[in-house]
Amino acid sequence: MRFSTVVSAALLGLVYASPLGVNSVDKRAATFTNPILWEDYPDLEVIRVGDVFYYTSSTFAFSPGAPILKSYDLVNWTPVTHSVPTLNFGSEYSLTNSTNRAYVKGIWASSLRYRESTDTFYWLGCIASSKSYLWTASNTGAKSNNGEVTNWNWKAAATIDKCYYDNGLLIDDDDTIYVAYGSTNIMVAQLNKDGTAEVKSQTVYQGSTYIEGSRMYKINGYYYIFVTKPAIDEWVLKSKSPWGPYEMKVLVENIKGPLDNAGAAHQGGIVSTKDGNWYYIAFLDSFPGGRIPVAAPITWSSDGWPLLVKDSTGAWGKTYPFPVNTTKTVPPPTGVDTFKSTSLSHEWEWNHNPDTSAYKLFGGASGGMQLSTATVTNDLYSARNTLTHRIIGPKSSGTFHLDITSLTDGDRAGAALFRDHSAYIGIHRENTTNRLVYVNNLSIDVVNGWKTNAIGTVAASLTLPSSTKQVWLRVKADITPAFNTATQRTTTFWYSLDGKTWTQLGGAFAMTNDWQFFTGFRYAVFNFATKALGGKVVMKSFEMEKWE
Known part of the structure; x- marks a missing residue:
């Protein structure tokens, strides 16, 4: 010194x-x-x-x-x-x-x-x-x-x-x-x-x-x-x-x-x-x-x-x-993860310890990650094996490519904006029908020991064609700072059936600026059962990219 x-x-x-x-x-x-x-x-x-x-x-x-x-x-x-x-x-x-x-x-x-x-x-x-x-x-x-x-x-x-x-x-x-x-x-x-x-x-x-x-x-x-x-x-x-x-x-x-x-x-x-x-x-x-x-x-x-x-x-x-003049570099936080390793990259963290028997990375050239249902519940906050990823600011999107062919009756799978106030776009499997839904207003309670306040409301939905095997789900978030202000930044939820043409489902979700949960909003992928275990979803890729 x-x-x-x-x-x-x-x-x-x-x-x-x-x-x-x-x-x-x-x-x-x-x-x-x-x-x-x-x-x-x-x-x-x-x-x-x-x-x-x-x-x-x-x-x-x-x-x-x-x-x-x-x-x-x-x-x-x-x-x-x-x-x-x-x-x-x-x-x-x-x-x-x-x-x-x-x-x-x-x-x-x-x-x-x-x-x-x-x-x-x-x-x-x-x-x-x-x-x-x-x-x-x-x-x-x-x-x-x-x-x-x-x-x-x-x-x-x-x-x-x-x-x-x-x-x-x-x-x-x-x-x-x-x-x-x-x-x-x-x-x-x-x-x-x-x-x-x-x-x-x-x-x-x-x-x-x-x-x-x-x-x-x-x-x-x-x-x-x-x-x-x-x-x-x-x-x-x-x-x-x-x-x-x-x-x-x-x-x-x-x-x-x-x-x-x-x-x-x-x-x-x-x-x-x-x-x-x-x-x-x-x-x-x-x-x-x-x-x-x-x-x-x-x-x-x-x-x-x-x-x-x-x-x-x-x-x-x-x-x-610039603190250090060097030619050495590290990978940027944006990009595509195709899960070609047999272990998760360290960008990912589970909501609580996972059930290790209920997920699998395929690795190799094909890549992909299988999420089996690990919990029977109607509450995302009680569902095991929700996998989260930090959001890069000020504005970015997280895009999940999912194979939904192995979902079973009562399964709920999709892409979430995850925090103490949450929303998601996903698939509600009902008998043999896949219903695409936008669910908002999930919440847990800061006053009452972080117990679940609300399991969410289906605010928009449509029935997918019976031939649908894959969906692309996008969570598009604006986390520009709004701390100590009344401004509410918003997140929108999008879907595609071909990975090219995108449609927004439902309206914008208003995020909170409070600090009591401490962590910020995250992207998340989930798959839980409301009736019985056994269903599966395969995450073929995840991409995080910035937007203006």
Whole structure:
């Protein structure tokens, strides 16, 4: 790290030719444009191993949990693994019945760190304010391959009978493992050599203002704990010892973000490039799309305090100099998935743990994924094996190509806009007839423990020709931020019988901008039974693309 009282002209020069769009891989441009990834990846932590940056995020009851994305430049990101392959937190995370569900529980702000001495990644998270779970991936190859992982092999390493709330791990220079955690009062614990049990813990900061979201670092002999005052500020605690005493300064205070109708940039953490430049990666409350990441450079005062580089108006910059000049790239978030692998790509997450016997990827040249009915219910929120995909903003569509020939009487299959308020376009199989329906106003209740309020209303329908074997279903969403406004962004639902000619079914569905469900709206594909198990649908492809 390079302490300096003067921000370089390069960092303050925020106007460049050819600014990058979100997730462009054109390294010839001089700047990037915020947000760095217009998808719902909140409560983030970013680390660097060699030449590779890794990013972890909250997933609540979605499974697998705690995705890890990688990047070579801090701007272009792709998901590569999940730290928690199965939510091993209790029966409610498997959605086996309608009264035992885990909505808005599960993985909140958690922490990811790499231990070079053992070539091991550590993930630690507190679940349901009760116990903390440790998952590790060892012998990954990152140590000998400049940060590139050749073998993600996540294992459940320990359950600690204590909640390290909103924790931030630190592996010190001598390999000691610390974890900062808590709210209002911030604590630090020392863990044993494997991170599987606590050695000691003490309060290091006593406050009167609610703060959370700890991230812990050691830089140039100082220990830092970054915390957020939700949902607008970021504070920094600094000490010469992990046990304090800590001084406190404000890094950002209700700073205007780079997007209109979105919240202030806050939470997240800091990371350095290989050449010693530092960046703060935070997120914006950007509902209805969720919470999305933004990046900005930081410099350092002569006495070791971080300083955010702002634009000329004192706001978080819309553009900044590109962090890393490299020819290495990652795949973009848009494109087509034809399911030619025997395992799902890490863009996908199930609503709760899936029934693994009720789905199958065919792999090979033909590709495709078969979803068998796994639940008899009339409630989408209680149906197992609903498969979800984040929506890229500000406007995009998710198109599902489905083979419906193996549906049986009473089956419900289709493509949804999924959140606590949902809608879908799909097939209701009635005897031997396939009825194409648009169903809206499905909801679960924030006040009543996320129980189902409404199973939805058929707002439009038509009968498909008896010869119909395949349908293409499209969910077209506008998640342009409308947080803290009365504006309701809308989603429309479309179908095609040939993949070329498209017709809208029903009217536009108005999305909510509230935050209590925490995650943003997602695309989803589902197949559940209302009468008896046995029906199947094959998803031949999924395509996500932007539109204006």
